[in-house]
Amino acid sequence: xxxxxxxxxxxxxxxxxxxxxxxxxxxxxxxxxxxxxxxxxxxxxxxxxxxxxxxxxxxxxxxxxxxxxxxxxxxxxxxxxxxxxxxxxxxxxxxxxxxxxxxxxxxxxxxxxxxxxxx
Amino acid sequence: xxxxxxxxxxxxxxxxxxxxxxxxxxxxxxxxxxxxxxxxxxxxxxxxxxxxxxxxxxxxxxxxxxxxxxxxxxxxxxxxxxxxxxxxxxxxxxxxxxxxxxxxxxxxxxxxxxxxxxxxxxxxxxxxxxxxxxxxxxxxxxxxxxxxxxxxxxxxxxxxxxxxxxxxxxxxxxxxxxxxxxxxxxxxxxxxxxxxxxxxxxxxxxxxxxxxxxxxxxxxxxxxxxxxxxxxxxxxxxxxx
Numbered sequence: 526x527x528x529x530x531x532x533x534x535x536x537x538x539x540x541x542x543x544x545x546x547x548x549x550x551x552x553x554x555x556x557x558x559x560x561x562x563x564x565x566x567x568x569x570x571x572x573x574x575x576x577x578x579x580x581x582x583x584x585x586x587x588x589x590x591x592x593x594x595x596x597x598x599x600x601x602x603x604x605x606x607x608x609x610x611x612x613x614x615x616x617x618x619x620x621x622x623x624x625x626x627x628x629x630x631x632x633x634x635x636x637x638x639x640x641x642x643x644x
Numbered sequence: 645x646x647x648x649x650x651x652x653x654x655x656x657x658x659x660x661x662x663x664x665x666x667x668x669x670x671x672x673x674x675x676x677x678x679x680x681x682x683x684x685x686x687x688x689x690x691x692x693x694x695x696x697x698x699x700x701x702x703x704x705x706x707x708x709x710x711x712x713x714x715x716x717x718x719x720x721x722x723x724x725x726x727x728x729x730x731x732x733x734x735x736x737x738x739x740x741x742x743x744x745x746x747x748x749x750x751x752x753x754x755x756x757x758x759x760x761x762x763x764x765x766x767x768x769x770x771x772x773x774x775x776x777x778x779x780x781x782x783x784x785x786x787x788x789x790x791x792x793x794x795x796x797x798x799x800x801x802x803x804x805x806x807x808x809x810x811x812x813x814x815x816x817x818x819x820x821x822x823x824x825x826x827x828x829x830x831x832x833x834x835x836x837x838x839x840x841x842x843x844x845x846x847x848x849x850x851x852x853x854x855x856x857x858x859x860x861x862x863x864x865x866x867x868x869x870x871x872x873x874x875x876x877x878x879x880x881x882x883x884x885x
Contacts, residue, residue, distance in 0.1 A: 565880065611689075
């Protein structure tokens with residue numbers, strides 16, 4: 526029951542395996558996520574184009590994703606065995622990404638030849 | 645007997661850290677994920693499989709967008725809304741993004757108060773999270789209705805450009821919206837359990853017959869943050885790109 530102060534530190538009756546951290550870090554990351562979301566919206570609002578737009582989108586996306594996984598999902602406090610088991614497989618998807626960019630380029634050039642609509 | 649005394653340290657040794665710890669954990673002939681309850685490890689593995697599903701969706705979207713010879717529709721204008729004046733580009737999606745991030749914040753507070761065994765605050769923040777999630781789904785329903793009824797977007801055609809836009813849009817946002825809806829349902833179920841005090845009394849669950857505790861709130865939180873995480877990628881690649 527509510528026998529502790531709202532901003533008190535870890536209490537003894539909490540489960541030993543639980544992830545318990547001060548509220549301050551969550552509030553700070555929360556605010557940072559708002560700022561980053563505003564930034565990524567501004568990329569569209571200010572009509573940035575080309576490589577500047579794409580690099581800014583990727584930058585803000587990766588920062589937001591990293592903060593959510595590391596702090597909100599507690600990954601930075603887990604043991605490395607879990608961290609590697611969960612985070613390395615998605616990175617391998619990059620191989621798939623590489624394959625599909627080449628596949629799509631190939632399809633695009635074939636359509637250019639046969640439809641006569643390519644650049 | 646003296647040999648047993650020499651090897652008996654009296655307590656379990658702390659597992660090593662760093663890369664040595666990874667090797668030790670995986671080769672320890674016990675459970676690999678130490679200091680992690682089984683439910684949490686299983687949720688992480690489920691989320692990994694879900695990551696692959698959404699990766700495949702986004703990759704197929706990339707492939708059709710790169711290979712079409714017809715110009716791709718411009719989401720900034722399609723998802724613009726006007727509040728009496730000039731249409732503001734992408735404003736609906738921006739509001740949905742902020743709603744989802746807010747709900748992630750309230751979820752974190754729920755997990756935190758859960759581990760403080762603050763039953764009432766945990767329940768309140770879980771319900772607030774669920775209501776934000778329901779708002780998100782509501783706005784998505786509004787967005788779908790607008791696109792289907794007013795703009796005439798279909799999975800095979802749309803008035804803006806490349807016909808693949810419709811199928812990609814409905815599949816990706818539909819699958820994400822389904823995840824949010826399931827999350828809202830489970831948030832209400834967990835909130836009810838917290839409100840009833842199931843995690844304080846160790847009441848057994850109706851499905852697994854296991855005693856629950858406040859780790860369940862954290863595992864629910866993992867799922868909810870994942871839904872937010874997927875939206876970060878959809879927002880970047882589908883709406884902004």
